[in-house]
Amino acid sequence: MLSNRGETYAVAGLANGYLGHLKAPFDKENKEGVFLMQDVILDYIRTRAASGLDRTSLTYHEGPFGSRRLREAMAKLITTYFYPASPITSDNILFTSGVTSLNAVCALCLTDPKDGILLGDDPFGPSAVIRYEEAFLKARDEDGVSVRALLICNPHNPLGRCYPRETLEALLQFCQKYQIHIISDEVYALSVYEENTSTDGFISLLSIEPANIGVNPALIHVLYGMSKDFAAAGLRLGCLISQNQKLLQAALSIRGCLNPTLVADQGGWAAELDLSNRLLQIGVRMSSGYAYHNEVPGWFRIIFSVEMETLEEGLSRIVKFYLSSGGSS
Numbered sequence: 001m002l003s004n005r006g007e008t009y010a011v012a013g014l015a016n017g018y019l020g021h022l023k024a025p026f027d028k029e030n031k032e033g034v035f036l037m038q039d040v041i042l043d044y045i046r047t048r049a050a051s052g053l054d055r056t057s058l059t060y061h062e063g064p065f066g067s068r069r070l071r072e073a074m075a076k077l078i079t080t081y082f083y084p085a086s087p088i089t090s091d092n093i094l095f096t097s098g099v100t101s102l103n104a105v106c107a108l109c110l111t112d113p114k115d116g117i118l119l120g121d122d123p124f125g126p127s128a129v130i131r132y133e134e135a136f137l138k139a140r141d142e143d144g145v146s147v148r149a150l151l152i153c154n155p156h157n158p159l160g161r162c163y164p165r166e167t168l169e170a171l172l173q174f175c176q177k178y179q180i181h182i183i184s185d186e187v188y189a190l191s192v193y194e195e196n197t198s199t200d201g202f203i204s205l206l207s208i209e210p211a212n213i214g215v216n217p218a219l220i221h222v223l224y225g226m227s228k229d230f231a232a233a234g235l236r237l238g239c240l241i242s243q244n245q246k247l248l249q250a251a252l253s254i255r256g257c258l259n260p261t262l263v264a265d266q267g268g269w270a271a272e273l274d275l276s277n278r279l280l281q282i283g284v285r286m287s288s289g290y291a292y293h294n295e296v297p298g299w300f301r302i303i304f305s306v307e308m309e310t311l312e313e314g315l316s317r318i319v320k321f322y323l324s325s326g327g328s329s
């Protein structure tokens with residue numbers, strides 16, 4: 001027996017296109033099948049990316065939200081191609097398995113049940129704000145729905161158009177006026193025709209300085225990933241880019257499968273977290289029971305399937321730490 005929504009998904013058949021016979025990869029001889037730029041990408045991954053892999057790429061050690069190397073590489077890419085108004089570092093970025101799952105993460109972290117997210121059709125001119133505002137007010141005043149965010153797709157799928165700067169600014173100001181978040185799915189950012197001079201081309205929401213138009217940067221969130229510009233959808237890599245540390249923290253918690261209700265109710269868990277952090281400072285990672293939904297604080301998980309020397313070193317650090325803090329921790 002599934003949940004009600006599980007039953008709906010089960011009959012929706014949204015993945016049917018992926019089932020059954022797979023399409024053949026592109027065959028240069030008979031020009032059939034699917035061609036993107038996968039040969040180029042595969043060659044790059046095999047020769048450049050894979051050769052730089054190290055152990056951290058295979059572990060959770062730098063977080064189940066992307067290794068620091070990956071997040072730093074993405075920060076560099078964003079800085080180069082999105083022209084962010086404020087510096088973007090690895091601390092502003094977290095990865096999940098694709099932009100699709102980030103939509104769920106954003107919805108979970110920004111809305112409560114029965115809240116709404118605004119989505120638009122034909123939304124490119126600044127007058128879009130009038131229609132968004134109408135929808136916002138109708139939802140609030142007639143339907144009793146609190147709209148908590150506006151979601152845009154820039155460059156747009158399926159229309160392929162980029163939002164002009166003045167529209168983006170108007171949307172930002174609209175979000176500021178009603179204190180709602182703006183989420184910009186920019187997964188197609190670099191897949192635009194450069195020779196098109198009739199528009200400004202792609203302008204990232206990150207490139208607009210919010211302070212100049214009186215907007216709180218904590219309301220602005222961008223989604224990006226490898227599926228489109230890198231023709232690598234199978235890698236399942238998507239990232240959230242935000243200056244909102246609270247949202248990032250919330251998303252990290254969900255990413256690590258923590259129970260959000262426990263986060264609000266810390267109590268003895270705070271001491272456990274503190275101990276975890278202090279152990280981390282001496283190079284010992286001991287996962288807290290909290291992270292695994294344990295019922296009472298004070299339990300830790302330790303991985304001992306490492307080389308004996310490593311285990312002994314870790315244990316001796318814990319003992320030294322315990323003794324140096326008066327055996328009280």
Ligand SMILES: Cc1ncc(COP(=O)(O)O)c(C=O)c1O
Nearest residue numbers: 098099100157187225227233238
């Ligand atoms: C606008 C847009 N965002 C996100 C996705 C999916 O991204 P991902 O493969 O990272 O889940 C798609 C896929 O078609 C898309 O069109």
